[in-house]
Amino acid sequence: MTIRRLWIGLTFVLFGLLLGIPVVRIAIGAFDGGWSGFIDGVGRPEALHALMMTGMIVVIVTVINTIFGVMLALYLVRANWLGTQLKRLLNSIVDLPFAVSPIIGGLMIVLLLGPDAALGALLNKAGIDIVYALPGMVLATLFVTFPLIIREVMPVLQEIGASQEEAAHMLGAYPWTTFWRVTWPSIQWSVVYGVVLTVARTLGEFGAVLVVSGNILFKTQTATTLVYQDVENFNVTAANSVALVLAACSVGLLLFMEWVKSRKEN
Amino acid sequence: MHVEVTGLNKRFGEFQAVSSVSFSIAKGQLIGLLGPSGGGKTSILRMLAGLETPDSGDIVFHGQRVNDLPPQERGIGFVFQNYALFKHMTVEGNIAFGLEVKKWSKAKIKERVAELVELTGLSGFEKRYPHQLSGGQRQRVAFARALAPEPQLLLLDEPFAAIDAKIRHELRSWLREMIDRLGITSIFVTHDQDEAIEVADEIMIISKGVLEQKGSPWEIYKDPKTPFVASFIGESTIVENIASLKGFQEAANWPGTKALIRPEYIEIGKENEFTLLSATEIGQVSHIHFRGSEWLVEIQIGDTKLVTYRSLEKDVLKVGDEVHVLVHRAYLYNEQNNWVMENALKADLLSVYI
Numbered sequence: 344m345t346i347r348r349l350w351i352g353l354t355f356v357l358f359g360l361l362l363g364i365p366v367v368r369i370a371i372g373a374f375d376g377g378w379s380g381f382i383d384g385v386g387r388p389e390a391l392h393a394l395m396m397t398g399m400i401v402v403i404v405t406v407i408n409t410i411f412g413v414m415l416a417l418y419l420v421r422a423n424w425l426g427t428q429l430k431r432l433l434n435s436i437v438d439l440p441f442a443v444s445p446i447i448g449g450l451m452i453v454l455l456l457g458p459d460a461a462l463g464a465l466l467n468k469a470g471i472d473i474v475y476a477l478p479g480m481v482l483a484t485l486f487v488t489f490p491l492i493i494r495e496v497m498p499v500l501q502e503i504g505a506s507q508e509e510a511a512h513m514l515g516a517y518p519w520t521t522f523w524r525v526t527w528p529s530i531q532w533s534v535v536y537g538v539v540l541t542v543a544r545t546l547g548e549f550g551a552v553l554v555v556s557g558n559i560l561f562k563t564q565t566a567t568t569l570v571y572q573d574v575e576n577f578n579v580t581a582a583n584s585v586a587l588v589l590a591a592c593s594v595g596l597l598l599f600m601e602w603v604k605s606r607k608e609n
Numbered sequence: 610m611h612v613e614v615t616g617l618n619k620r621f622g623e624f625q626a627v628s629s630v631s632f633s634i635a636k637g638q639l640i641g642l643l644g645p646s647g648g649g650k651t652s653i654l655r656m657l658a659g660l661e662t663p664d665s666g667d668i669v670f671h672g673q674r675v676n677d678l679p680p681q682e683r684g685i686g687f688v689f690q691n692y693a694l695f696k697h698m699t700v701e702g703n704i705a706f707g708l709e710v711k712k713w714s715k716a717k718i719k720e721r722v723a724e725l726v727e728l729t730g731l732s733g734f735e736k737r738y739p740h741q742l743s744g745g746q747r748q749r750v751a752f753a754r755a756l757a758p759e760p761q762l763l764l765l766d767e768p769f770a771a772i773d774a775k776i777r778h779e780l781r782s783w784l785r786e787m788i789d790r791l792g793i794t795s796i797f798v799t800h801d802q803d804e805a806i807e808v809a810d811e812i813m814i815i816s817k818g819v820l821e822q823k824g825s826p827w828e829i830y831k832d833p834k835t836p837f838v839a840s841f842i843g844e845s846t847i848v849e850n851i852a853s854l855k856g857f858q859e860a861a862n863w864p865g866t867k868a869l870i871r872p873e874y875i876e877i878g879k880e881n882e883f884t885l886l887s888a889t890e891i892g893q894v895s896h897i898h899f900r901g902s903e904w905l906v907e908i909q910i911g912d913t914k915l916v917t918y919r920s921l922e923k924d925v926l927k928v929g930d931e932v933h934v935l936v937h938r939a940y941l942y943n944e945q946n947n948w949v950m951e952n953a954l955k956a957d958l959l960s961v962y963i
Contacts, residue, residue: 506693509660512680513687514707514758524706528697 384584412492449554641809686755
């Protein structure tokens with residue numbers, strides 16, 4: 344009994360040290376110069392622009408990942424025409440971003456689509472910038488967050504099996520109706536959960552975005568890369584302020600996630 | 610709906626699930642697909658439904674080839690093995706689904722749902738969700754849902770497999786009655802021969818993807834066309850050396866012939882219980898088992914072991930007792946042929962007595 348308490352206590356201490364104290368430290372740091380210091384830090388034009396960039400990436404990445412994530416999950420679980428070998432291959436490719444460091448992911452995009460690469464040069468001529476612009480940053484974040492929704496939805500699809508969908512087909516429902524009336528109600532909370540994870544990951548993404556964006560002020564700087572730059576410039580209060588905004592978003596998402604989890608289990 | 614199937618084949622990888630199956634089903638019949646698990650019954654059913662594409666062969670409904678028709682357009686009701694009810698919809702919602710998809714008017718849907726709820730005895734459960742129902746109720750919801758869009762053909766995949774034995778019995782007769790009342794052509798898959806014999810107008814025995822025999826339960830019992838059917842339907846013991854038994858010496862004319870003898874083909878008893886004593890063998894009781902409504906008796910005659918039943922009204926036998934054994938008939942088979950042979954002595958003696 345006492346040993347169990349000791350372990351529980353130790354776990355709390357560890358979490359406090361790793362999570363609690365840093366957040367408190369950021370909050371204190373942000374309010375070093377009182378409210379005005381915080382407002383100055385967040386209200387700087389470059390901070391507003393960076394937060395807007397992060398917001399845009401979150402929206403675009405989440406929309407794209409939700410649509411394609413659900414689609415790919417459906418194909419990987421249901422499509423018999425794909426063949427077992429191909430499915431296995433695709434299934435392991437889905438996990439690739441988990442195994443590859445985000446920075447390397449970003450680097451791959453630079454190498455493939457950068458101005459020095461053939462494809463990148465071609466697009467550049469056509470007036471489309473990928474690297475050191477928003478499309479590249481979206482691509483990099485897509486790469487990093489790609490598995491999150493798929494890995495949430497696939498087990499649920501596997502568990503419910505195809506028979507409800509087949510029953511709907513026998514009753515005259517075509518695939519689109521079947522998806523919305525039969526499949527979606529079963530997977531909706533898993534999708535929402537995956538979306539929350541995607542948003543959280545996108546908000547906090549640093550490595551891949553840093554490589555791809557070039558961290559150009561007022562152009563491709565995001566909230567995380569701005570914090571990085573502020574720290575480099577010893578602008579600690581401003582860094583803490585932006586970091587606090589990101590941390591607040593994370594806490595909000597975490598609470599929302601808990602609520603979704605309780606819905607998912609019902 | 611009249612169903613005609615010719616030369617149906619289906620292969621899953623290396624596994625031949627269905628091979629050259631052909632049959633036809635008249636309108637209004639209730640057909641049982643019977644066979645061991647993994648024998649291809651469900652594959653046949655799923656191909657009829659359009660959920661599986663045959664590698665070759667034709668499926669014809671009402672004279673129209675439906676191979677290329679998607680399941681949505683075949684007008685078939687399907688009851689799945691585990692019912693596959695839409696778990697986020699109520700009983701009403703489940704039954705109405707097929708009608709909503711077909712864009713029936715609200716009033717007509719309401720009427721039809723009420724009718725089916727009444728028919729399946731689900732009144733009072735309309736607002737319940739599948740997880741709030743018992744197995745038998747779920748089965749009836751699945752049945753009502755499949756019937757709602759007025760299908761021409763009803764397919765049922767192991768409809769009673771997930772229900773406990775006692776309710777299964779009730780549901781069987783309920784289903785039989787319901788299908789009689791509606792006059793809908795129905796095909797159901799089962800691995801339980803009692804179920805098939807009790808419910809079906811005609812049985813198709815399927816094993817290893819091959820249709821072994823099609824016929825009424827009585828025909829199949831009485832006149833099995835293949836050794837597999839003979840051994841699968843009813844109980845039986847295989848006798849290697851049938852020519853050694855009295856009345857079957859003639860079997861020695863066909864070397865390599867074995868026999869299958871059902872318990873009900875055999876009579877046993879004391880000397881005074883037989884009029885044709887000369888046609889009987891003498892054997893020894895080697896085992897007796899109480900079966901609830903009768904005795905199951907194992908008898909040893911030389912090297913041959915036979916199994917039969919004995920009424921509880923007759924004298925109780927003991928292990929080691931000597932009894933007279935009369936084998937009325939045997940089902941003989943060899944590599945080329947199979948036929949039923951009556952006990953020769955029995956027939957001869959009868960004519961002498963008369």
